[in-house]
Amino acid sequence: LGLGLGLTHGRTSGGIKDTFLKRCQKFNDLNCQNVWDAFQRAYINRDPCTVTTDAYDPFIEAVSFKSQCNRGLLWSKTKEVAHSFSQKRDCLVTLEDTPLGAILNDLTWCGKQGSDETFTSGCPGYSACDNNTVRSYWKRASAAFADTACGDVSVMLSGSIQTPFDPNSIFASIEVKRLRSPKVRRLNVVLVVEKNAVTNCTNGSLKNLQNVLDAGIGYGCKEVTRDQIDKCSSDPEIACGACW
Numbered sequence: 001l002g003l004g005l006g007l008t009h010g011r012t013s014g015g016i017k018d019t020f021l022k023r024c025q026k027f028n029d030l031n032c033q034n035v036w037d038a039f040q041r042a043y044i045n046r047d048p049c050t051v052t053t054d055a056y057d058p059f060i061e062a063v064s065f066k067s068q069c070n071r072g073l074l075w076s077k078t079k080e081v082a083h084s085f086s087q088k089r090d091c092l093v094t095l096e097d098t099p100l101g102a103i104l105n106d107l108t109w110c111g112k113q114g115s116d117e118t119f120t121s122g123c124p125g126y127s128a129c130d131n132n133t134v135r136s137y138w139k140r141a142s143a144a145f146a147d148t149a150c151g152d153v154s155v156m157l158s159g160s161i162q163t164p165f166d167p168n169s170i171f172a173s174i175e176v177k178r179l180r181s182p183k184v185r186r187l188n189v190v191l192v193v194e195k196n197a198v199t200n201c202t203n204g205s206l207k208n209l210q211n212v213l214d215a216g217i218g219y220g221c222k223e224v225t226r227d228q229i230d231k232c233s234s235d236p237e238i239a240c241g242a243c244w
C-alpha cells in the first residue's frame with residue numbers, strides 16, 4: 001500500500017492535486033490550473049499553524065460565486081442531512097454544492113516551511129492551532145458563501161443537542177454576522193428533530209440567534225423530522241416550498 005504514491009513521507013501531493021483538478025473540472029467555467037495555483041499560494045512553504053483566512057483571498061477571487069437568492073442553505077451539526085437534501089433537490093444549495101466547497105470537501109492539506117509541497121498527512125489537527133491551514137480555509141469560504149446569500153436563507157440545525165445555535169460554530173461566528181438586511185429578507189431555521197430530540201424551536205440558543213440577527217431580517221423556525229426531509233429529497237413531485 002502506498003507504493004509509488006509517494007506516501008512514504010506522508011506526501012501525496014500528486015493525489016490531492018489530481019482530486020482537486022478532477023473536482024474543479026466539473027465546473028466548466030473555471031481555469032483549474034490557475035485555481036490550483038492560487039490555492040497553493042495560500043499555504044505553501046508556511047508553517048501549517050500560521051495560515052490566516054486572508055491567505056485564501058486570491059483563491060476565493062479565482063473561484064467567483066453566483067449569488068444564491070432564496071436558495072442558500074447553511075447548516076451546523078447537520079452536515080449529512082443538509083447535503084443529502086441539497087444534492088437531490090436544486091431548490092437549496094449549500095457551500096459544498098458550489099466550487100469552493102465541492103473541490104475541498106473532506107480533504108486535508110497543509111504545507112511546511114522550506115518545502116514547496118502539499119502534504120495530506122502529518123498536518124495539525126483541526127483544533128490544534130488558531131491559524132490552522134484547513135480551518136482557516138473553511139472560515140474564509142463560509143464567509144464568502146454567506147456574502148452571496150440573499151432573499152430567504154435557510155439553516156438546518158440539530159434538535160438532538162442542547163445548543164443548536166452554538167456560538168463557537170462557523171454558522172454563529174461567521175455566517176450569521178454576514179447576513180445583512182435588506183439583501184437578506186428572512187432566516188428560516190429547519191430544526192431537524194429525530195427520535196432522540198432534546199429540544200425544539202423554543203430553545204434558548206435560538207432566542208440568542210434571533211437577537212444577533214441584523215435588524216430587519218425576519219425569522220422563522222420549524223421542527224422537521226428526518227423522515228420528512230428524506231421523503232422530500234426523494235420525491236420531486238413535492239414542491240420544495242411544501243417540504244416543510
Ligand code: DVN
Binds near residue numbers: 077095126145169172
Ligand atoms: O453553514 C455551514 C457551511 O456553510 C460551513 O462551511 O459552515 C457551516 C458549518 O459549520 P459549523 O457551523 O461550524 O458546523 P459544525 O457541524 O460544527 O462543523 C462543520 C464542519 O467543520 C464539520 O462537519 C467538520 O468537517 P468534517 O470533519 O466533517 O470534514 C469540521 N469540523 C468542525 N469541528 C471540527 C471539524 N473537523 C475536525 N475537527 C473538529 N473539531
